[in-house]
Amino acid sequence: MSGVNDFAFKIGTVNGTGSASANGLLMQAIFRMGIPVSGKNIFPSNIQGLPTWYEIRVSKDGYTARPSEVDLVVALNPATYAKDVATVRPGGFLLYDSSWPLDPDLVREGITILGIPFGRMCVENFQGDRDRTLLRNIVYAGSLAALLGIDMDVVSSMLEEKYGKKPKLLTSNHQAIQLGYQYAKEHFTCPLPFHLEKMDKTSDSILIDGNTACALGAVYAGATVGAWYPITPATALMEQFKAFCERFRVDKETGAHNYAILQAEDELSAAGIIIGAGWMGARAFTNTSGPGISLMQEFIGLAYYTDIPAVFFDIQRCGPATGMPTRTQQADLISLAYASHGDTKHLVLFPANPGEAFEMAVQSFDLAERFQTPVFVATDLDIGMNDWMVKRFTWDDNYRPDRGKVLHREDLDKLQRFSRYLDVDGDGIAARTLPGVGGKGAYFVRGSGHDKHAAYTEDSDAYLELVDRLKRKFQHAATVMPKPAFTLREGATVGLVSLGGCDAAVREAADKLAAQGIVVDVMRIRAFPFGAEVLEFFERHEHTFVIEQNRDAQLRSLLAIELGIPRDAMISILDYGGMPLTAKVVIDAVSRHVGAHGQAAVTPTPRAVSNGVPA
Amino acid sequence: MTSIAKPPVKHPSSRTNGLGLTIRDYEGAMSTLCAGCGHDSVTAALVQAGWELDLEPHRVGKMSGIGCSSKTTAYFMKQSHGFNSVHGRMPSVTSGAAAANRALTYIGISGDGDSLSIGLGQLSHAIRRNVNMLYVLENNGVYGLTKGQFSASADIGSTSKKGEANEQSPIDPVLLALTLGATFVARSFSGDKKQLVPILKAGLMHKGFAIVDVISPCVSFNDHEGSTKSYAFTREHEVEAVHTDFVPLRREITMPETGEDVHAVTLHDGSTVRLRATASDYDPTNRESAYAHVRACQARHEIATGLLFVDENGRDMHDFMRTPSTPLVELPYEALCPGKGALDKLMERYR
Ligand SMILES: Cc1ncc(C[n+]2csc(CCOP(=O)(O)OP(=O)(O)O)c2C)c(N)n1
Ligand code: SF4
Numbered sequence: 001m002s003g004v005n006d007f008a009f010k011i012g013t014v015n016g017t018g019s020a021s022a023n024g025l026l027m028q029a030i031f032r033m034g035i036p037v038s039g040k041n042i043f044p045s046n047i048q049g050l051p052t053w054y055e056i057r058v059s060k061d062g063y064t065a066r067p068s069e070v071d072l073v074v075a076l077n078p079a080t081y082a083k084d085v086a087t088v089r090p091g092g093f094l095l096y097d098s099s100w101p102l103d104p105d106l107v108r109e110g111i112t113i114l115g116i117p118f119g120r121m122c123v124e125n126f127q128g129d130r131d132r133t134l135l136r137n138i139v140y141a142g143s144l145a146a147l148l149g150i151d152m153d154v155v156s157s158m159l160e161e162k163y164g165k166k167p168k169l170l171t172s173n174h175q176a177i178q179l180g181y182q183y184a185k186e187h188f189t190c191p192l193p194f195h196l197e198k199m200d201k202t203s204d205s206i207l208i209d210g211n212t213a214c215a216l217g218a219v220y221a222g223a224t225v226g227a228w229y230p231i232t233p234a235t236a237l238m239e240q241f242k243a244f245c246e247r248f249r250v251d252k253e254t255g256a257h258n259y260a261i262l263q264a265e266d267e268l269s270a271a272g273i274i275i276g277a278g279w280m281g282a283r284a285f286t287n288t289s290g291p292g293i294s295l296m297q298e299f300i301g302l303a304y305y306t307d308i309p310a311v312f313f314d315i316q317r318c319g320p321a322t323g324m325p326t327r328t329q330q331a332d333l334i335s336l337a338y339a340s341h342g343d344t345k346h347l348v349l350f351p352a353n354p355g356e357a358f359e360m361a362v363q364s365f366d367l368a369e370r371f372q373t374p375v376f377v378a379t380d381l382d383i384g385m386n387d388w389m390v391k392r393f394t395w396d397d398n399y400r401p402d403r404g405k406v407l408h409r410e411d412l413d414k415l416q417r418f419s420r421y422l423d424v425d426g427d428g429i430a431a432r433t434l435p436g437v438g439g440k441g442a443y444f445v446r447g448s449g450h451d452k453h454a455a456y457t458e459d460s461d462a463y464l465e466l467v468d469r470l471k472r473k474f475q476h477a478a479t480v481m482p483k484p485a486f487t488l489r490e491g492a493t494v495g496l497v498s499l500g501g502c503d504a505a506v507r508e509a510a511d512k513l514a515a516q517g518i519v520v521d522v523m524r525i526r527a528f529p530f531g532a533e534v535l536e537f538f539e540r541h542e543h544t545f546v547i548e549q550n551r552d553a554q555l556r557s558l559l560a561i562e563l564g565i566p567r568d569a570m571i572s573i574l575d576y577g578g579m580p581l582t583a584k585v586v587i588d589a590v591s592r593h594v595g596a597h598g599q600a601a602v603t604p605t606p607r608a609v610s611n612g613v614p615a
Numbered sequence: 616m617t618s619i620a621k622p623p624v625k626h627p628s629s630r631t632n633g634l635g636l637t638i639r640d641y642e643g644a645m646s647t648l649c650a651g652c653g654h655d656s657v658t659a660a661l662v663q664a665g666w667e668l669d670l671e672p673h674r675v676g677k678m679s680g681i682g683c684s685s686k687t688t689a690y691f692m693k694q695s696h697g698f699n700s701v702h703g704r705m706p707s708v709t710s711g712a713a714a715a716n717r718a719l720t721y722i723g724i725s726g727d728g729d730s731l732s733i734g735l736g737q738l739s740h741a742i743r744r745n746v747n748m749l750y751v752l753e754n755n756g757v758y759g760l761t762k763g764q765f766s767a768s769a770d771i772g773s774t775s776k777k778g779e780a781n782e783q784s785p786i787d788p789v790l791l792a793l794t795l796g797a798t799f800v801a802r803s804f805s806g807d808k809k810q811l812v813p814i815l816k817a818g819l820m821h822k823g824f825a826i827v828d829v830i831s832p833c834v835s836f837n838d839h840e841g842s843t844k845s846y847a848f849t850r851e852h853e854v855e856a857v858h859t860d861f862v863p864l865r866r867e868i869t870m871p872e873t874g875e876d877v878h879a880v881t882l883h884d885g886s887t888v889r890l891r892a893t894a895s896d897y898d899p900t901n902r903e904s905a906y907a908h909v910r911a912c913q914a915r916h917e918i919a920t921g922l923l924f925v926d927e928n929g930r931d932m933h934d935f936m937r938t939p940s941t942p943l944v945e946l947p948y949e950a951l952c953p954g955k956g957a958l959d960k961l962m963e964r965y966r
Contacts, residue, residue: 032966206965220958222951224943225714248953256939258946260714264707265740272700272707272737273714279698281944282715298701392962395955401948434944435696435712436719438673444689444697447681456689 002089005035005060007194008067009148011074011140012084016048019076022137023054024387025158026144030058031207031389032154034199038064038504040386040580045232045325051080060199064353064389065505068584071194072147074140076118081106093192095143114188116143121179126172135176142180149191151198152181206392210383211287213354214313215240216393217361218285219248222401223311225284227262227273229292232325233381234315237287267292271299271310278303278310279445281434283365283401285311290319290332293339300374301340302447304470307421307430309368309404313361313377315384318578327578328381330500331550336376337528337558343467345474347481348376348528352503353383355390356526363482366402371477372432380549382580383501405431412439420454421466428473474529481527484534485613489514492521494594495541497570499525499555502547502581509586510608516587518594526613528558535563538570543593547573547586621645621693633669641665641672643690648683651865651883653805653831654753658690660808661722661751664815665692676712676721680705680734683760684726684753684831703734706741706750710932713746716942717933720819721748728758731767731786738788742795742824745931749818750826752788753805755833763836787913788828789923793906798929799825800905801922804880804890805832807870814922823931830890830918832882834865877917893921900925 013019023039030037038057044050057067072093075084081096081103088094090110096102098115107113118139122132145155155177163170184190215237218226228238242261249258260277264270270286277284288296293314303310316332318324336348347367351357360377368375412418412433420443421430430452433441443454451462452469487507498506503524510522523537538544538559548555553572560567573589575581621644629637641662646655665672672694679685681702688697696719700708705723713721730738730752741750756773758764765773767786774780792800799821803811811829818825865883876894879887891912898904905924912919939946 206962208965216958216961220952222948224946224951225711227711248957249951251939254939255937257937258939258943258950260936260938260943262710262714262744262936265736268704269707269710269737269740272704273711275700276698276708276711276713277715278711279708280712280715284711284715299704302701393958395958397955399952435676436674436716438671438694442673442694442696444699446697446699447701448699 002071002194004195004197005058005199007071008055008057008069009072009074009144010053010055010070010087012051012053012077012080013137014077014079015044015046015050015052017137018134019052019054019137022141023056025138025155026141026150027056027387028207029145029150029154029158030056030196031202031205032158033151033196034202035196036060036062036064036201036389038387038389040066040382042579043326051077058196060201062201063504063508063583065508066580066582068582072192074144076136076140085111095140095147114147116140116180116183116187118180121183122176125175125179131172135172138173138176139180142177143184144180145177146181146184146190147188147192147195149195149197152177202389204391205389207387207389208354209236209385209387210351210354210357210379211237211315211385212240213358213393214287214361214377214379214384215244217358218311218365219244220395220399221283221362221365223283223285223365224258225260225262225274225277225282226286227264227270227277227284228286228288229264229267229270231289231292233317233385234287234289234292234313236385237313237315267295268299271296271312274310275299275303275308278308278368279435281406283311283369285313285365287313287315289315289317289325290335291322293332293335297340300346301342301344303374304340304344304346305342305447306445307372307432308445309372310374311364311368311377312374313379316378316380318576324578326381328501328580329549329576329578330378330380330502331552331554331576332378333548333550333554333558336378339374345471345529346374346376347371347477348378349482350378350500350526350528351383352485352500352524352526353390354388355393357383358393360482362399367477367481370402370404371429371473372404373473378500380501386580405429407431407433407437407441409437409439409441412437412441415440418443419452421450421452421469423452423469423472426472427476428469428471429476430469478529478531481529481531483531483611483613484526484537485524486537486611487522487608488610489519489521489608492519493542494518494520494590495537495544496520496522496547496586496590497525497537497544497555497559498522498547502549505581505583506547506586508583509590512583512587513590514608516591518591520590525555530559530562534559535565538563538565543597544570545573545586545590545593546570547575547581549576549581550574551576632666634671636666636672638662638666640694641692643688643693646690648686649834649862649865651834651863651867652683652759653755653829653833653868654684654687655690656805656808656867656869657751657753657811657829657831658687660805660811660815661687661691663808663812664819667812668816668819670720670819674719676709676719678705678709678712678721678723678748680725680729681760682726682729682758683833684755685724685729687724687753688722703729703732704737705729706734706737706746709748710741710744710746713748713932714936714938714943716944717747717938718942721746722819723748723750725750725752726759727752727754727756727766727768727788728761731788735767735786739791739795742792742797742826744935745798745823745929747823747931747933748825749815749821750824751815752826752828753831754788754828755831755836757833757836759833759836787909788826789909789919790906792826793902793909793924797826797924798823798926800924801826802828802830802918802920804830804870804920806868806880807890807920809870810892810920817922817925821925822927823929830888832868834883835862889917890920891917893919893923897921899923902926
């Protein structure tokens with residue numbers, strides 16, 4: 001790679017020095033130039049003082065996975081300078097703050113080192129520590145604008161939008177941008193060999209993070225009750241929900257809030273709250289991450305066993321225990337699929353990006369009410385907290401929530417007797433009533449043994465009837481859960497299987513493998529339980545790789561347990577160090593294996609087709 | 616939670632309340648608690664209170680956790696919607712239900728085990744949230760359903776079957792609730808219907824969290840020498856604590872009619888508790904004096920009963936959340952979804 005509109009760079013700074021807005025500015029400017037771009041924020045689990053990086057990938061072909069190498073590093077954190085120098089690709093560039101002399105030990109052969117005295121320029125031009133620190137970020141953004149060819153008109157209009165109402169800030173930011181820009185122009189050959197040129201590939205897209213997308217989905221689904229306990233990386237989801245509700249759900253005349261957000265005392269309580277609200281008939285949800293899911297297990301089992309809808313957004317992070325709260329992983333798969341004690345199975349959705357997270361958020365409420373059961377939306381830190389370029393969200397005003405089987409007073413009047421857990425239709429889903437309905441509608445929700453009339457029982461047959469109905473319900477759900485997304489190539493004998501945030505890297509890898517003559521089909525699993533198509537895909541391929549971000553091959557285990565696919569028929573590619581997956585990891589693993597097994601390369605490269613499911 | 620349906624026999628001359636319902640309409644399933652368990656007396660008081668207040672049974676949410684006490688919900692108001700959740704977590708489920716539908720009346724029933732150990736956090740936060748509900752804590756000093764372990768309200772000095780004495784100080788739910796800012800705090804005795812029914816009624820009418828600590832003796836586990844109101848009696852000397860194969864049939868303990876402020880009540884194990892009702896000049900609107908009164912009674916080895924504290928001007932959960940008077944569950948979807956136009960406009964913010 002590396003060339004016009006095809007390169008990556010990263011900025012190493014110190015947490016808490018205000019670099020986020022400069023980095024966001026850079027990424028957004030590139031996006032507004034019509035060039036596909038993605039950004040990954042790699043940050044520590046503390047508030048101030050530790051190293052943080054921001055990686056920006058520019059890809060004219062629209063690849064958004066984390067880059068495997070960077071062409072330029074902006075090294076502004078002395079503590080990580082040595083490490084940062086080492087990560088530049090051979091022939092690449094390093095930009096550092098030359099206010100202080102560079103330690104000769106840190107000079108590296110084969111890369112070009114550019115020094116700009118950011119610190120000194122700020123001291124000379126701005127007053128006060130705060131401004132000097134904050135504006136240093138804008139100065140480096142200015143230099144990068146010159147070095148990479150960012151359109152300064154775009155930058156100016158963005159500053160205008162942001163600080164239009166604060167003239168002092170607008171002036172100082174403009175000045176800072178110009179300082180950096182002019183210095184680079186005067187001292188170096190600008191732009192660098194790899195740089196930006198305007199395109200028109202982003203007009204139908206937006207830059208958004210998955211937490212915001214889920215929150216928006218919850219608003220559009222008509223969720224009214226949100227309960228939560230703060231946890232990284234899930235927190236922003238409820239904060240965004242609140243912000244959207246304040247914008248869209250406050251009654252203009254009365255000031256009443258058409259929503260309830262409860263910051264609970266812990267995750268147990270958050271789960272209890274949404275279950276209580278779901279029982280009442282509200283669309284209710286919580287957002288959490290692994291440690292919270294652990295605490296919610298008891299309640300998840302209760303909702304499953306008592307047929308109560310509830311939506312859980314799990315923004316996965318590195319476990320176990322507190323793990324690495326600011327690193328990404330997909331290691332909650334099994335704990336979500338079978339959360340709680342006893343025989344339980346749950347519906348889980350795996351969006352691959354914020355665009356799909358928005359859609360699946362809405363879908364999760366429909367599924368929860370239709371199947372009267374907990375539904376998990378499993379994203380991860382990468383999807384949840386990073387800005388992704390995705391198609392603009394659209395909405396069909398004809399959408400109406402699927403409330404599932406709910407009996408109203410008129411329906412009850414026609415019945416001889418209402419039995420809460422009677423499976424009339426044979427699909428495992430019994431009709432429910434909402435508290436307050438009156439007539440024959442009252443019943444008891446109990447986590448203890450109950451029969452189809454909701455009466456207490458310790459009778460084996462009645463118990464079996466109930467748990468077998470729950471199983472039937474789950475099997476029925478498998479037929480309506482979102483289908484996998486396929487990208488198929490003619491002649492492929494190798495299959496790549498993945499889920500969630502791995503998708504971008506896997507599809508990029510598939511393209512690049514095809515270019516190398518290794519033709520692969522891709523199946524991205526979008527839901528648990530798995531549909532019939534998943535098994536068929538395995539049956540059609542001689543070799544299948546299962547790519548996931550956890551140590552123990554949890555997806556592979558689920559496939560083996562639920563579909564009976566022999567474990568050794570699936571080759572695991574596991575990447576679980578906490579960073580978003582790169583295409584290189586997949587390419588290397590697949591080519592190594594295919595090479596070792598002497599599989600003939602197929603030429604020429606056939607064109608890929610997808611099944612129309614958002615890939 | 617076990618229950619046996621009661622045959623629906625109505626006496627033709629039964630009195631009806633404002634809704635045309637008889638007291639039988641407020642009953643539930645047949646109790647499966649031990650004969651003489653204080654919890655059954657609480658049930659009877661709740662039946663009475665609901666009937667007297669003309670509560671529409673189907674507009675009541677009966678909530679509980681797990682324990683003998685938590686079974687009580689099955690034994691009153693069979694036309695009400697009920698929810699036996701998990702041990703100690705009834706307050707959160709009720710918070711969610713109440714958030715979603717403020718139009719129902721919520722009655723939460725819990726035990727001292729359910730509320731003061733595993734559920735202490737949830738109880739505290741329901742108080743803090745001021746959820747609009749009546750919270751009845753059926754307090755017997757033991758874990759009944761798991762057969763006689765000390766609960767967190769067990770008195771110092773009460774002994775276990777093996778003769779072990781409880782040395783840890785009890786958590787007093789009334790002092791706890793007063794400290795945490797509860798807006799309605801009362802205590803009563805299961806056998807004192809005269810006092811309990813009006814307290815329950817007041818609690819039901821209170822806007823906000825109304826906690827009523829009800830001393831409710833356990834027949835099965837405070838039937839031995841040395842227990843103040845807790846621990847296991849089974850068959851003397853030969854039965855292990857976890858296996859109750861003999862449960863004595865006892866009568867409900869009721870309050871003697873003496874017209875005095877202090878009553879000594881003899882429990883099943885022969886021990887006595889001294890219950891002091893608040894005097895007629897007692898001021899329940901002052902949190903500090905309520906606290907002082909409870910402590911003073913404790914110092915005299917008496918248990919303060921009555922409506923101990925009430926704040927009628929407190930803001931409840933819905934006030935904090937600014938929710939509309941229409942229950943959230945009744946808002947039409949159209950009022951909740953901003954629609955396509957708003958989304959299209961919003962998308963420009965992410966460009
Ligand atoms: C998570 C969990 N832990 C333990 C139990 C076992 N358990 C059932 S009831 C109970 C104690 C009930 O005591 P209390 O609330 O005082 O009610 P009582 O039976 O005395 O009326 C316990 C510990 C449980 N059901 N769930
Ligand atoms: S064990 Fe005690 S608390 Fe439980 S039902 Fe029997 S008497 Fe009541």
